[in-house]
Amino acid sequence: MLTKEDNDRLTQVGAGTPLGQTMRRYWIPALLSWELPEPDCPPVRVKLLGEDLVAFKDTEGRIGLLEELCPHRLASLYFGRNEECGLRCVYHGWKFDVEGQCVGMMNEPAENDFKHKIRTQAYPTIEAGGMIWAYMGPPEQRPPAPNFLWTQMPETHRHVTKVIQECNWLQALEGGIDTSHAPILHRSISPDASQPGIDPNSAWARSGAPQLELDITDYGYRYAGVRTLAEGGYHIRAYHFVLPFHQLRPTTTIEGHDGVAGHIWVPMDDGNTMIYNWQHTLSEEPLTEEDRLERRLGNGPEDVDSKTFRSYDDRHNDYGMDRQVQKYETFTGIRGINKQDRAIQESMGRIVDRTREHLGPADRAIIQARRLLLQAIKTVQEGGVPGGIEPTYYQLRAGQGVIPADMDWRQLIEPELSATGD
Incomplete structure (x- = not known):
């Protein structure tokens, strides 16, 4: 048997929990490769360690894994347009690349351009064994690829x-x-x-x-x-x-x-x-x-x-x-x-x-x-x-x-x- 405290430690995976922090040190399967079959295909919702995310394959075939909610007004990027190397929110046209950098703001005049100041959470990914894996931990502690x-x-x-x-x-x-x-x-x-x-x-x-x-x-x-x-x-x-x-x-x-x-x-x-x-x-x-x-x-x-x-x-x-x-x-x-x-x-x-x-x-x-x-x-x-x-x-x-x-x-x-x- 376990104590209640240890049972909680081994079952709670959200950000900031002891196990959640530990699991974020490993490469984690996020989705199957065929779920993103081609560049600019529809994005896919992903739920990992209590986080709501959205995955997409951009025009150049790179895979992005972003926080699902757009940092502008928190609309879901799942409904976004996957176009020209970025995922564009359909609410106000803010667009994000695979690294989470905002690269476009359709609702702002050119003189108000501040997209370089806006980022959303993005996790690095790799593809191996017909799966897309994500790393959600500290960048400097990224482990070797999961080459089983x-x-x-x-x-x-x-x-x-x-x-x-x-x-x-x-x-x-x-x-x-x-x-x-x-x-x-x-x-x-x-x-x-x-x-x-x-x-x-x-x-x-x-x-x-x-x-x-x-x-x-x-x-x-x-x-x-x-x-x-x-x-x-x-x-x-x-x-x-x-x-x-x-x-x-x-x-x-x-x-x-x-x-x-x-x-x-x-x-x-x-x-x-x-x-x-x-x-x-x-x-x-x-x-x-x-x-x-x-x-x-x-x-x-x-x-x-x-x-x-x-x-x-x-x-x-x-x-x-x-x-x-x-x-x-x-x-x-x-x-x-x-x-x-x-x-x-x-x-x-x-x-x-x-x-x-x-x-x-x-x-x-x-x-x-x-x-x-x-x-x-x-x-x-x-x-x-x-x-x-x-x-x-x-x-x-x-x-x-x-x-x-x-x-x-x-x-x-x-x-x-x-x-x-x-």
């Missing part, structure tokens, strides 16, 4: 989507890094289940509750669920947690090829999270169109509105739960593994009261993540550099498999590690 291995993959071999989850970012993250729940919440009861789930006859499901092993690193930690098999050996799923909100986990494509996937849990505000879902294949074969539909996960176009990024199934229709399917086929009766996650995590309320929890050894990854986040806050408050800033995570991969009893699970991912445990 998956961002370096060709478009044919990677895929990214996003979906809004109506709860605080931390309970979404904690669900993602909790490996003990996966073969329970996501399991199929019947091997012939009509909905996707973890096969009850698989080694993962048969092996029972895991032992958690975790190594602290300079980017966060690497960890594994180690499950003993009756026939000998262990079933292993080895992951990484990269501060402040990244997870890397093993996955398998529709064609059965090994891959790596993960989530980025980006706080929109204290009560809403934008979850970015990414995957890439380790095979020479590209991802298929079926892979990109994400039917098994519930993140694709059949499950999520591509304009609002809200799930078609939510609390208002019980996430599409089918009680007959729950009774005979799957543990939840909800189609889509990540949709199951959203249902359970949203059921906990917007912000969990962690003073009421009763944690055990299976929650070790969650406990350690909280400690690392609190330490990152402390480090920033003391003027230091928090973990996960340096590029030691660039080549990380996750892994899974059945290994003999005398093998260390770290050998599944060791060749790709670029940081050592403490």
Whole structure:
């Protein structure tokens, strides 16, 4: 359990809050690249860390991320005209470039020109992995680019989507890094289940509750669920947690090829999270169109509105739960593994009261993540550099498999590690 004070510190992300200041030291996913498809295309609203912003791609292809409200009379720049290397407010014609500098004032005579004195908040952006990332912290402390291995993959071999989850970012993250729940919440009861789930006859499901092993690193930690098999050996799923909100986990494509996937849990505000879902294949074969539909996960176009990024199934229709399917086929009766996650995590309320929890050894990854986040806050408050800033995570991969009893699970991912445990 956490104290109320620490729970507040880990869930409040607005400007000036301890965690808000800490998260602003990292590159933060702001939107998908395809949301700004071409120069001078319509602007897009963005909500990050409690701030209302607007993104646009200017005539030269540069990406701007500005405070949504025009500094003149506080009208929304979302309604603005994207024209000639700037976003022009339609109320009085004040125009701003990607750096937030006012470059035009249609309502002022030439002799009253004072546009050089007017700026609005603008955040630097970079594009990587099919996403646009923003840096919202002090300019002199801008970190290296977020060049995760998956961002370096060709478009044919990677895929990214996003979906809004109506709860605080931390309970979404904690669900993602909790490996003990996966073969329970996501399991199929019947091997012939009509909905996707973890096969009850698989080694993962048969092996029972895991032992958690975790190594602290300079980017966060690497960890594994180690499950003993009756026939000998262990079933292993080895992951990484990269501060402040990244997870890397093993996955398998529709064609059965090994891959790596993960989530980025980006706080929109204290009560809403934008979850970015990414995957890439380790095979020479590209991802298929079926892979990109994400039917098994519930993140694709059949499950999520591509304009609002809200799930078609939510609390208002019980996430599409089918009680007959729950009774005979799957543990939840909800189609889509990540949709199951959203249902359970949203059921906990917007912000969990962690003073009421009763944690055990299976929650070790969650406990350690909280400690690392609190330490990152402390480090920033003391003027230091928090973990996960340096590029030691660039080549990380996750892994899974059945290994003999005398093998260390770290050998599944060791060749790709670029940081050592403490």
